[in-house]
Amino acid sequence: MSDEESGWHLTESDPGVFTELLKSLGVPYIVDDLYSLDPDSLAALQPIHALVFLFKWLPTSGSEPDPASGAHFDPDFPGFFAQQVVNNACATLAVMNALGNIPSLPCGQPLQELFSFTTGMDAQTRGMVITSSDWLREAHNALSPPSAISLDGLGLPKTSEDAYHFIVYMPAMGCVYEFDGLKSHPIRHGAYEEKGEGWIAKAREAVEARIATYPPGSLEFSLLALRDDPIPSLQSRLKELQEAGRGNDAEAAELIVRLSNENSKRERWAFENALRRHNHLGLIHALLVALAKAGSLEPARDAARRKMEERVARRKEVGMDLDEE
Amino acid sequence: MASATILAFKAGRAFRREGTNFVDHSPEKGAIILQKGEDELLHFVWKNRSTNDAEEDLILFPGDASFVKIPQVTGGRSYVLKFSSSNQRHFFWMQDASTARDDEFVKNLNLVLEDPDRIPVWQAGGAGSSQGQASTSQAGSSSQSAAAPSGTTPEQLAQIRSLVQSMSGNTAQNEPELSLTDILTPETLLPLFRSHPDLVSSLFPHLPPDLPTPPSQETLQQIISSPQFRGAVRNLDQALRTGLLGGLVRGLGLPEEAGTGVEAFLRAIQEQAGRGDRMETD
Numbered sequence: 001m002s003d004e005e006s007g008w009h010l011t012e013s014d015p016g017v018f019t020e021l022l023k024s025l026g027v028p029y030i031v032d033d034l035y036s037l038d039p040d041s042l043a044a045l046q047p048i049h050a051l052v053f054l055f056k057w058l059p060t061s062g063s064e065p066d067p068a069s070g071a072h073f074d075p076d077f078p079g080f081f082a083q084q085v086v087n088n089a090c091a092t093l094a095v096m097n098a099l100g101n102i103p104s105l106p107c108g109q110p111l112q113e114l115f116s117f118t119t120g121m122d123a124q125t126r127g128m129v130i131t132s133s134d135w136l137r138e139a140h141n142a143l144s145p146p147s148a149i150s151l152d153g154l155g156l157p158k159t160s161e162d163a164y165h166f167i168v169y170m171p172a173m174g175c176v177y178e179f180d181g182l183k184s185h186p187i188r189h190g191a192y193e194e195k196g197e198g199w200i201a202k203a204r205e206a207v208e209a210r211i212a213t214y215p216p217g218s219l220e221f222s223l224l225a226l227r228d229d230p231i232p233s234l235q236s237r238l239k240e241l242q243e244a245g246r247g248n249d250a251e252a253a254e255l256i257v258r259l260s261n262e263n264s265k266r267e268r269w270a271f272e273n274a275l276r277r278h279n280h281l282g283l284i285h286a287l288l289v290a291l292a293k294a295g296s297l298e299p300a301r302d303a304a305r306r307k308m309e310e311r312v313a314r315r316k317e318v319g320m321d322l323d324e325e
Numbered sequence: 326m327a328s329a330t331i332l333a334f335k336a337g338r339a340f341r342r343e344g345t346n347f348v349d350h351s352p353e354k355g356a357i358i359l360q361k362g363e364d365e366l367l368h369f370v371w372k373n374r375s376t377n378d379a380e381e382d383l384i385l386f387p388g389d390a391s392f393v394k395i396p397q398v399t400g401g402r403s404y405v406l407k408f409s410s411s412n413q414r415h416f417f418w419m420q421d422a423s424t425a426r427d428d429e430f431v432k433n434l435n436l437v438l439e440d441p442d443r444i445p446v447w448q449a450g451g452a453g454s455s456q457g458q459a460s461t462s463q464a465g466s467s468s469q470s471a472a473a474p475s476g477t478t479p480e481q482l483a484q485i486r487s488l489v490q491s492m493s494g495n496t497a498q499n500e501p502e503l504s505l506t507d508i509l510t511p512e513t514l515l516p517l518f519r520s521h522p523d524l525v526s527s528l529f530p531h532l533p534p535d536l537p538t539p540p541s542q543e544t545l546q547q548i549i550s551s552p553q554f555r556g557a558v559r560n561l562d563q564a565l566r567t568g569l570l571g572g573l574v575r576g577l578g579l580p581e582e583a584g585t586g587v588e589a590f591l592r593a594i595q596e597q598a599g600r601g602d603r604m605e606t607d
Contacts, residue, residue, distance in 0.1 A: 292598030305509035
């Protein structure tokens, strides 16, 4: 099914977008950017439920699991795995593959029902059921610009920005699994030890092995962590300390700093999400009219023409003009 | 792969119909890209422009391949990549809306196929494309019917044909002359906010209603610099180039003509601003 027919909008893959989606699913977790896989950075974010590896290009060749590393397809995986059926839904599909394998997941009724309904289905059918779920699609679309200004259906060429790929790494049934919606089955990377870092150590190996298969600097990728929302526990610990008269302790001070950081981050996410949902046409029009009234529109237009000429001339040096701006 | 692109142009593939001498054009939008790979070899790549996948990647040896027009195919824009070392044949058709550069692309392609160290020679462009742009803004305001006035020359017919195609979004337009993204920049807007402080609060009703904190001048500055706002400007720019926004712009109090292109949109706004109260300028 094409992206246009499916009704699924393309969304950004930002921690703020993911976290808002989780909220609308009734799941009290957040998604955070991971800047490092080192043990200390990850320990600070525990409990982590899943790692999401995200990169900006579709793989051109199939990357089969490397048997030498102990990884192989698991066609008999009894947990939740859905195949990607619609490209634009890839972010939500990855979230579903992660949430579907978290035992005793706290979530809202609709999600609970969706998981029950898809029990026992094969990966492709599950993918189609998820894609046909109206309420899920609406929750997903809620974070993209309103349709009035959407370009779906105008037949414009897609830019390379649209090609995202998500892979989820998480523990299930004692093993670390890799869920890739473009593959036919989950990939089992093998058992992990409970002690120390637990499953994270094994997942780190798998992620680093994957990163190593790409030439350095040739891909843009990010890592995200699906984790418990830290704010409630930070707040309750702080309250404990304050009630015990230790509100001026070093530990309390550190908690205050961490809470403040978390709250700023949420405020930034709320700001960005408000912008994502908003139809900016009115603002754009008002700005252009203001420029015109101030007599600045003509000069801006001339400057824009010159910029375009320079751009076209630069592109012609390689002989192509593929509308990639 | 860190390879260097030598040249590239829009082209689709075509395939021979089994058992015949007919070649059918595949409608997928693509590009032929000639690259020098990390392996130091010459790669002839066909990339699908919709999926961004490189679906063909041929390694070519100098002097082995040539890109030749197939005269029997109507339209005159079909070519075959053939080899002296084998019977392999790959068929392509030019997809750039304008034919003006076909010969130039093919000539340079063959130059490099012959000797990968040759440097392609490009004419300074522009003459053909600015003509195309002028007819875009004129024809945009007239109806979209296919009937051409009598006495239309073949060149005008070709322009109208490519215009209709671009209006239905099938092929990319000729070179745009300017983009809204270059007008609504912080460089242009911040001075405007400074010189017209009343403007800032008059814009608050156009901001998202669910911002986490009440809007301020700083909020406005953050918003116009944000990727979401810039993306919206880019979207509007692209949508205007399809010429199909007549209905949408009426909601802004603009005439339908304003929805036919970026220049038309700006002209209509200039007029709309002139009709309203003049703001004080410095």
